[in-house]
Amino acid sequence: MKVLVTVKEVAEVGDDFAIEGTEIAESDLEYDLNEWDDYAIEAGVRLAEDGIADEVVALTIGPERSEETIRMALAKGADRAVRVWDDAIAEAFLDVDTKVDLLEAVVDEEDPDLVLTGVQAADDAFGATGVALADRIGFEHAAVVNDLDLDADAGVANVRRELEGGVEELTEVDVPAVLTVQTGINEPRYASLRGIRQAQRKEIATKDLADIGLSPDDVEGALTVTNMYEPESESDAEIIEGDPGEAAGRLAEVLREKGVDA
Amino acid sequence: MADPAVLAVAEHRRGELREISLELLTAGRELADAIGGELHVAVVSGDVEAHADSLNREGVDAIHTVAVGEEFDHSVYQGAVEALVDAHDPTTLLLPNSVNGLDYAPAVAESLGVPLVTDAIDVAYDDALTVTREQYGSKVETTIEVDGDRFAITIRGGEWPAATGAGEATIESFDAAVDPGESGARVQGYEEVGDGDVDIADADVLVSVGRGIEEEENLELIFDLAEAMGATVSSSRPIVDNGWLPKNRQVGQSGKVVTPDVYLAVGISGAVQHVAGMKGAETIIAVNTDPNAPIFDIADYGIVGDLFEIVPELIDDFE
Ligand SMILES: Cc1cc2nc3c(=O)[nH]c(=O)nc-3n(C[C@H](O)[C@H](O)[C@H](O)COP(=O)(O)OP(=O)(O)OC[C@H]3O[C@@H](n4cnc5c(N)ncnc54)[C@H](O)[C@@H]3O)c2cc1C
Numbered sequence: 001m002k003v004l005v006t007v008k009e010v011a012e013v014g015d016d017f018a019i020e021g022t023e024i025a026e027s028d029l030e031y032d033l034n035e036w037d038d039y040a041i042e043a044g045v046r047l048a049e050d051g052i053a054d055e056v057v058a059l060t061i062g063p064e065r066s067e068e069t070i071r072m073a074l075a076k077g078a079d080r081a082v083r084v085w086d087d088a089i090a091e092a093f094l095d096v097d098t099k100v101d102l103l104e105a106v107v108d109e110e111d112p113d114l115v116l117t118g119v120q121a122a123d124d125a126f127g128a129t130g131v132a133l134a135d136r137i138g139f140e141h142a143a144v145v146n147d148l149d150l151d152a153d154a155g156v157a158n159v160r161r162e163l164e165g166g167v168e169e170l171t172e173v174d175v176p177a178v179l180t181v182q183t184g185i186n187e188p189r190y191a192s193l194r195g196i197r198q199a200q201r202k203e204i205a206t207k208d209l210a211d212i213g214l215s216p217d218d219v220e221g222a223l224t225v226t227n228m229y230e231p232e233s234e235s236d237a238e239i240i241e242g243d244p245g246e247a248a249g250r251l252a253e254v255l256r257e258k259g260v261d262a
Numbered sequence: 263m264a265d266p267a268v269l270a271v272a273e274h275r276r277g278e279l280r281e282i283s284l285e286l287l288t289a290g291r292e293l294a295d296a297i298g299g300e301l302h303v304a305v306v307s308g309d310v311e312a313h314a315d316s317l318n319r320e321g322v323d324a325i326h327t328v329a330v331g332e333e334f335d336h337s338v339y340q341g342a343v344e345a346l347v348d349a350h351d352p353t354t355l356l357l358p359n360s361v362n363g364l365d366y367a368p369a370v371a372e373s374l375g376v377p378l379v380t381d382a383i384d385v386a387y388d389d390a391l392t393v394t395r396e397q398y399g400s401k402v403e404t405t406i407e408v409d410g411d412r413f414a415i416t417i418r419g420g421e422w423p424a425a426t427g428a429g430e431a432t433i434e435s436f437d438a439a440v441d442p443g444e445s446g447a448r449v450q451g452y453e454e455v456g457d458g459d460v461d462i463a464d465a466d467v468l469v470s471v472g473r474g475i476e477e478e479e480n481l482e483l484i485f486d487l488a489e490a491m492g493a494t495v496s497s498s499r500p501i502v503d504n505g506w507l508p509k510n511r512q513v514g515q516s517g518k519v520v521t522p523d524v525y526l527a528v529g530i531s532g533a534v535q536h537v538a539g540m541k542g543a544e545t546i547i548a549v550n551t552d553p554n555a556p557i558f559d560i561a562d563y564g565i566v567g568d569l570f571e572i573v574p575e576l577i578d579d580f581e
Contacts, residue, residue, distance in 0.1 A: 013398040015552045126380050128368035135369035140446035143365035163361045166455040174446040184503035222377035227405035237561040247565045248575030258524050
């Protein structure tokens with residue numbers, strides 16, 4: 001069985017940042033592997049270690065810089081990676097439909113049995129790509145999966161979906177399927193030094209739009225960001241100033257006023 | 263019956279209509295007014311008659327009941343919503359940004375070929391649809407303009423008030439011709455994630471710890487503080503994901519909802535799923551190094567500072 005894991009390098013905003021037009025200033029962004037995807041990679045690699053998956057392929061949409069992040073997936077045990085990028089992609093706002101166009105093209109080529117995605121990307125938090133992809137490629141799906149037990153012979157994935165309020169749904173999903181993976185499903189490993197060395201030798205295939213049979217028109221999405229701003233705080237929080245000792249002292253007073261005392 | 267401007271799809275679980283269903287009605291009415299047209303509501307599976315009665319609030323024009331299956335099944339929901347769109351041609355589909363909403367809304371939007379915007383905190387229509395949402399862990403808000411004449415939007419819970427007042431909606435049963443038996447994903451049951459050593463929902467004072475604590479060993483500091491203050495320790499999700507605390511200590515959307523007198527959030531950013539579990543606390547206090555952390559937006563008191571400097575001082579103070 002072949003497992004495809006979609007991986008995204010996400011942008012994180014530092015403690016201080018400036019907004020330039022409808023974007024955060026590039027210098028105020030830090031990049032990292034999307035937290036939810038880290039768990040998806042781990043789930044894929046474990047399927048390989050358990051002898052269920054023959055190959056784990058990491059797939060990303062991202063600029064050259066993101067190869068650093070993709071190497072993390074390879075260092076943790078993915079066999080190879082595919083990176084889709086194009087100047088035309090850089091200029092567009094990648095809505096769900098456009099991402100699905102791009103991912104579908106690679107899925108057609110790779111023909112996986114199982115696709116694992118993170119529940120959401122930490123930066124834009126749409127939380128929709130996996131399920132939309134499933135519909136497009138005609139796979140079954142389950143969203144927000146925090147437990148996975150794959151029975152390859154029976155062709156089903158037994159999953160738990162984590163609903164709100166501490167309730168879990170137990171569901172049997174026909175494979176091929178797309179599962180969106182929730183944090184906590186496993187404990188993602190750290191990349192070992194050996195893994196990092198090996199990752200340097202693993203293949204990252206880079207594909208532009210033409211390579212996957214699409215044109216720049218295909219990445220023109222329906223969504224346009226027209227404004228970005230820091231939300232106006234409606235809070236009237238009293239910020240306690242002073243050095244740590246003073247601030248803690250003042251906070252202790254507040255706490256005592258509220259009836260806190262051992 | 264005129265064509266609806268908005269079709270909102272209700273959510274229920276184990277016999278109970280979920281609060282977001284009533285919030286969808288408020289958002290739906292607003293949007294239907296802006297677009298000019300009716301607000302229709304769909305309720306799929308379970309005791310649709312009873313749910314339809316509860317959904318019959320002021321501003322709702324029609325309710326379509328789809329009496330197939332008992333509990334949420336994404337293929338039934340998808341089939342029902344698509345059939346309703348075919349029959350009634352709404353401009354906007356309004357769905358909950360819940361775990362189940364995200365298990366079918368993207369599929370519906372995809373197969374209907376309509377643009378999808380998730381987790382909306384505000385919507386407006388003036389010749390074009392604009393949706394407000396958050397990015398980068400709630401540090402910024404963006405306005406997104408949607409190009410098209412049909413849209414799908416999922417809305418965040420708690421952003422619109424629940425609709426009130428008795429309505430005069432027509433209630434009609436709708437035959438969506440969907441068969442739960444054909445679903446490729448079969449729900450086998452539910453399980454409550456167990457209660458453990460303490461019930462944080464009972465505590466008057468919570469010291470809640472987040473990823474700012476960095477290492478499992480450092481949790482000791484938080485337990486020391488809680489002991490000095492006579493408080494109970496709770497946490498954000500990553501602490502539980504790491505296996506540092508049991509699940510029953512997790513506050514939030516997928517954890518517990520708590521309403522203590524005092525909630526002291528230490529090294530917690532205040533992600534929306536966390537806030538969903540603690541915004542009802544009487545007094546919220548945050549200690550965080552990042553002055554832009556969204557937790558400060560809902561805090562009553564805050565210290566912008568390093569927990570490793572503040573917490574030991576606080577322990578001293580209480581001892
Ligand atoms: C479907 C779904 C359900 C979810 N359910 C929940 C839930 O029930 N509960 C929940 O909590 N989350 C939930 N989440 C996860 C949520 O989105 C966030 O990822 C999580 O709440 C972040 O936890 P955090 O604030 O501890 O970590 P972070 O967001 O990483 O924040 C850490 C904070 O610590 C601060 N900090 C760092 N160092 C220090 C220091 N030395 N001193 C002081 N401050 C410091 C940082 O400035 C930062 O603000 C859910 C997510 C999804 C998608």
